[in-house]
Each structure stands twice: as structure tokens, then as C-alpha cells.
Amino acid sequence: MxxxxxxxxxxxxxxxxxxxxxxxxxxxxxxxxxxxxxxxxxxxxxxxxxxxxxxxxxxxxxxxxxxxxxxxxxxxxxxxxxxxxxxxxxxxxxxxxxxxxxxxxxxxxxxxxxxxxxxxxxxxxxxxxxxxxxxxxxxxxxxxxxxxxxxxxxxxxxxxxxxxxxxxxxxxxxxxxxxxxxxxxxxxxxxxxxxxxxxxxxxxxxxxxxxxxxxxxxxxxxxxxxxxxxxxxIGSPAMNFFDGTLHKGGLRVPGLGDVTMAAPRNAAGAVTVGLRPNHLFLAEGDSHVVELSEQLGGVSYHYLKASDGTKLIVEAHDQSAPKPGSRTGLRIDPAKAFFFNAENGLRLR
CATH class of the missing domain: 3.40.50.300 (P-loop containing nucleotide triphosphate hydrolases)
Structure with a gap:
């Protein structure tokens, strides 16, 4: 060969x-x-x-x-x-x-x-x-x-x-x-x-x-x-992406429930934040509307919509599911976030 x-x-x-x-x-x-x-x-x-x-x-x-x-x-x-x-x-x-x-x-x-x-x-x-x-x-x-x-x-x-x-x-x-x-x-x-x-x-x-x-x-x-x-x-379901804007307190991300995150040091202007579905978690709150839940046994996928219209997928490994039309909060692991230049898509490391 x-x-x-x-x-x-x-x-x-x-x-x-x-x-x-x-x-x-x-x-x-x-x-x-x-x-x-x-x-x-x-x-x-x-x-x-x-x-x-x-x-x-x-x-x-x-x-x-x-x-x-x-x-x-x-x-x-x-x-x-x-x-x-x-x-x-x-x-x-x-x-x-x-x-x-x-x-x-x-x-x-x-x-x-x-x-x-x-x-x-x-x-x-x-x-x-x-x-x-x-x-x-x-x-x-x-x-x-x-x-x-x-x-x-x-x-x-x-x-x-x-x-x-x-x-x-x-x-x-x-x-x-x-x-x-x-x-x-x-x-x-x-x-x-x-x-x-x-x-x-x-x-x-x-x-x-x-x-x-x-x-x-x-x-x-x-x-x-x-x-x-x-x-x-690469990855299934695909990574979720959110629009972020820089301000003096850090990186504001409305699609995540209007949270503020630490901004990457080389960020300038608009930033896209990426989080995989398994790095998002349902939590107490009402920041997101549940559109659909798919329960597949060992894993569930919850399709949510934020107040700014951003759609996202949350992967969960339990068999509980919120009802469509209900509201839920969202918890994230900031250490798992990816950052990209919003104009050219290049990774900000």
C-alpha cells in the first residue's frame, strides 16, 4: 500500500x-x-x-x-x-x-x-x-x-x-x-x-x-x-451560535438570556459565541421558550428560542422534558465556549 x-x-x-x-x-x-x-x-x-x-x-x-x-x-x-x-x-x-x-x-x-x-x-x-x-x-x-x-x-x-x-x-x-x-x-x-x-x-x-x-x-x-x-x-447536533457585543463589562450575549461573559483578549467589534448542545443546561427561569423536545431514551434534545429570536438546542441525559410552549432558564459552562470573529468566522483564541 x-x-x-x-x-x-x-x-x-x-x-x-x-x-x-x-x-x-x-x-x-x-x-x-x-x-x-x-x-x-x-x-x-x-x-x-x-x-x-x-x-x-x-x-x-x-x-x-x-x-x-x-x-x-x-x-x-x-x-x-x-x-x-x-x-x-x-x-x-x-x-x-x-x-x-x-x-x-x-x-x-x-x-x-x-x-x-x-x-x-x-x-x-x-x-x-x-x-x-x-x-x-x-x-x-x-x-x-x-x-x-x-x-x-x-x-x-x-x-x-x-x-x-x-x-x-x-x-x-x-x-x-x-x-x-x-x-x-x-x-x-x-x-x-x-x-x-x-x-x-x-x-x-x-x-x-x-x-x-x-x-x-x-x-x-x-x-x-x-x-x-x-x-x-463537526458535531451532531451542530454547535449553537450566538451574537455577542463587547462593552466595558465584557461580552453581552442576549441569546443566552442576556448574560455577560468574559471577552476573549483579542476580540474587537462583534463576536460570535459558540456552545455545543451538551454544554448547555436547562435551569430555573423564563428566558427561553421551549419549542420542541425529542426524547430518544438515553438522550433528549430540547429546542429553545431566546427572547431575541435566537434558536438553540440543549442536549440532556435524563428523561424529563419541559412542555412545548413553556418557559425555562438556561445555564452555561463559560469555560466550554468558543469565540469567533463575527465578520470572517475565524476563531478567537
Missing amino acids: SGLKLEQVVKRYGATQVIHGVDLTIEDGEFCVFVGPSGCGKSTLLRMVAGLEDTSDGKISIGGRDVTRLDPAERGVAMVFQTYALYPHMTVAENMGFGLKMTGHPKAEVKAKVDEAARVLKLGDYLDRKPKALSGGQRQRVAIGRAIVRGPEVFLFDEPLSNLDAELRVEMRVEIARLHQEIGATMIYVTHDQVEAMTLADKIVVLRAGRVEQVGAPLDLYNDPDNRFVAGF
């Missing part, structure tokens, strides 16, 4: 530039996840690595080898798509071994690699079945198996779980994590689901409008975001 390096990678469609000078290093054996909102360029970037999209400028290297202008088959990558793309008339074994068969590999070698991939993916009992006799999760495992038998340097996954129901998504997420641990391959995984990113990744790349906002380990991004965009994207 090999690592991957992108150097000032650019993608243009005519006069429109969609990827803006991306620099990124993914180490050998690392599980890297590209996340970001729809249209941020994560799938385009993945397809550029695969060779399915031309690179307008910059350099892509795999295992120290410049692959920028190579055809997809010469890059040493295998891609698993959102759709399974299985041949309906072929068995599981035939689907998995088809690529090797077409490149002239001996039958015995093809069978050995298919059997090994089936063992890793727990598909041994299904090798003689056709895709129509499989569940969605099993079909996706076959698609992954087809990639494994090729022995690529880098595995590429383009939102592979988005067609599955919630239960199968969790099951397949565990399967992919186990697969990475077992074969130790370099993997790049694209998703819009930041929960998948947090649970699978060694490294997360947060993209917005074709630019890298921040790169780091999941908990590093969660605990130490560089800007408001990353802070709001």
Missing part, C-alpha cells in the same frame, strides 16, 4: 474554478475522510485522484509516483461508488473476479483472491448467488470485494452507504472500519455525513467551496476548530 500527496491541485470547468489549490498529504495506511456540504468539491477531488476527472493544475502522487496524467487503470487505485454497479447476470464470485479475469490473470489466482476477499467480507456463503438475491448491505460488500481483489495501492469510496437504510448504514460502517483494521490499506472516503467521518477517520479533511478549511484527527477538529464553519459542521 502507499500514501497519497496532492500539491496545489486545481480543477476548472472552462472559466469556472471548482477546486482551489488543494495541498494534502495522506500517509500510507491512513483512513482519510473528505467531508463538507453538497457542492463543496469532495467528490470532484476524489474523482481527480481516481483519474476520472482531469487535473487542471497541480500534481497528484501515489506512493511517490506522479500519476497526474495517468489513466485510471495505471494509478493503482480502486473505487467503490454510491451505486453498487454489479452485473446482474453474474454470481458474486464472478462479479468480484471480473476485473482480474479481463486482465488475463490465471483462474487459480482469481479464485484465490476472490476467496480471500470473501473471507474478509464474510461473503463465503454467497459466492454462488446473483445480486438480486442479496440485501443492499451484501451488495455493497460485493462491490468492496471487487475492489479488494485488485490489490490497489489506494481505496477510494464515494458515499458508499448513502443508498442504505439507517440500520444497514451502521452495520456497514462497522464493516468498513473492521476492513481497514484488517488489511491496513490507505483509504479515502467521501461523505456528507459527519457522523460517518467522526467514527471512521484517522484524518478528516473539511472542504468548503473547493478549499480545505481544516485537516486533523476527528476529536482535534471537534475540540479545536479553526473557524465557525468547521465548528458548526
Whole structure:
């Protein structure tokens, strides 16, 4: 297996530039996840690595080898798509071994690699079945198996779980994590689901409008975001944001019940305050209106509205819930607050 390096990678469609000078290093054996909102360029970037999209400028290297202008088959990558793309008339074994068969590999070698991939993916009992006799999760495992038998340097996954129901998504997420641990391959995984990113990744790349906002380990991004965009994207439910204004007594935050907090030392002008739902607590008082409570058993989410119209979510780990339309107070842990420049969104530390 090999690592991957992108150097000032650019993608243009005519006069429109969609990827803006991306620099990124993914180490050998690392599980890297590209996340970001729809249209941020994560799938385009993945397809550029695969060779399915031309690179307008910059350099892509795999295992120290410049692959920028190579055809997809010469890059040493295998891609698993959102759709399974299985041949309906072929068995599981035939689907998995088809690529090797077409490149002239001996039958015995093809069978050995298919059997090994089936063992890793727990598909041994299904090798003689056709895709129509499989569940969605099993079909996706076959698609992954087809990639494994090729022995690529880098595995590429383009939102592979988005067609599955919630239960199968969790099951397949565990399967992919186990697969990475077992074969130790370099993997790049694209998703819009930041929960998948947090649970699978060694490294997360947060993209917005074709630019890298921040790169780091999941908990590093969660605990130490560089800007408001990353802070709001990483974490579920999303971070709450409040408008704050500086005055001589500190930072006034109407959305928190008109509390005054200590201001960050480098603050100037308007400040945005960020607090995660698990760092807010219901309390005595009437500063906020309860709009809705979701009770999920071990955790509850309370949706509140402040007098200035600010909406927020409070996470609680009990089974009591205020009634919709009632009023409640709010308690915060100021030490857990994040501060951002209200104009450019950059973190104030």
C-alpha cells in the first residue's frame, strides 16, 4: 500500500474554478475522510485522484509516483461508488473476479483472491448467488470485494452507504472500519455525513467551496476548530451560535438570556459565541421558550428560542422534558465556549 500527496491541485470547468489549490498529504495506511456540504468539491477531488476527472493544475502522487496524467487503470487505485454497479447476470464470485479475469490473470489466482476477499467480507456463503438475491448491505460488500481483489495501492469510496437504510448504514460502517483494521490499506472516503467521518477517520479533511478549511484527527477538529464553519459542521447536533457585543463589562450575549461573559483578549467589534448542545443546561427561569423536545431514551434534545429570536438546542441525559410552549432558564459552562470573529468566522483564541 502507499500514501497519497496532492500539491496545489486545481480543477476548472472552462472559466469556472471548482477546486482551489488543494495541498494534502495522506500517509500510507491512513483512513482519510473528505467531508463538507453538497457542492463543496469532495467528490470532484476524489474523482481527480481516481483519474476520472482531469487535473487542471497541480500534481497528484501515489506512493511517490506522479500519476497526474495517468489513466485510471495505471494509478493503482480502486473505487467503490454510491451505486453498487454489479452485473446482474453474474454470481458474486464472478462479479468480484471480473476485473482480474479481463486482465488475463490465471483462474487459480482469481479464485484465490476472490476467496480471500470473501473471507474478509464474510461473503463465503454467497459466492454462488446473483445480486438480486442479496440485501443492499451484501451488495455493497460485493462491490468492496471487487475492489479488494485488485490489490490497489489506494481505496477510494464515494458515499458508499448513502443508498442504505439507517440500520444497514451502521452495520456497514462497522464493516468498513473492521476492513481497514484488517488489511491496513490507505483509504479515502467521501461523505456528507459527519457522523460517518467522526467514527471512521484517522484524518478528516473539511472542504468548503473547493478549499480545505481544516485537516486533523476527528476529536482535534471537534475540540479545536479553526473557524465557525468547521465548528458548526463537526458535531451532531451542530454547535449553537450566538451574537455577542463587547462593552466595558465584557461580552453581552442576549441569546443566552442576556448574560455577560468574559471577552476573549483579542476580540474587537462583534463576536460570535459558540456552545455545543451538551454544554448547555436547562435551569430555573423564563428566558427561553421551549419549542420542541425529542426524547430518544438515553438522550433528549430540547429546542429553545431566546427572547431575541435566537434558536438553540440543549442536549440532556435524563428523561424529563419541559412542555412545548413553556418557559425555562438556561445555564452555561463559560469555560466550554468558543469565540469567533463575527465578520470572517475565524476563531478567537
